[in-house]
Amino acid sequence: MSDRSTHWDNVYATKGEAEVSWFQDSPAISLEMIHSARPDHGAAIIDIGGGASRLVDALLRDGYRDLAVLDLSASALEAAKKRIGRAASAVDWIVADATTWRPGRSYDVWHDRAAFHFLTDPRDRAAYVERLRSAITPGGQIIIATFALDGPEKCSGLPVQRHDSASLAAELGPEFELIETRSETHHTPWKSTQAFQFSRFKRRG
Helix, strand or coil: CHHHHHHHHHHHHHCCHHHCCCCCCCCHHHHHHHHHCCCCCCCEEEEECCCCCCHHHHHHHCCCCEEEEEECCHHHHHHHHHHHHHHHHHEEEEECCCCCCCCCCCEEEEEECCCHHHCCCHHHHHHHHHHHHHHEEEEEEEEEEEECCCCCCEECCEECCCCCHHHHHHHHCCCEEEEEEEEEEEECCCCCEEEEEEEEEEECC
């Protein structure tokens, strides 16, 4: 974890929130897909690789009360807490690597727009899915967004593994049913474009 966390701490220490390619002022598609999963306001929702993302701000405004954000970078989470202010105390902030983390509880919705496509080693992807399986409730929903097959091959100087809904389904296995997939053309702060795909799965049972 140390090399990965050092990399991302350096990114957030040297760049402002809106100076990274993945910045979104409003995480619209993530919110729409979470709402489509129909969690009640007491549902447990975790954002994997959430960093300084504004998704948690929006979920707090929507009235969700059981939120967690996991990221490798303590600096990114501190930036998010500072931005949110007093309401940040209602969020469980977890500094961890999603491939080695040991979940201490279950979640109803698992969201990831940032972490999975950096897992270029099949062993890391298998470790991630093992943690997901141990953390998501039966009937729980998983939303994973990655660079699409025609998206960038690198991000923040690191290679990425591009996906579509079929390759994600193969990684997750048959106990997860594909419910919805959407494409997004993400506009970076410097006006270039990146092709993303979002896929929503439901755990059977």
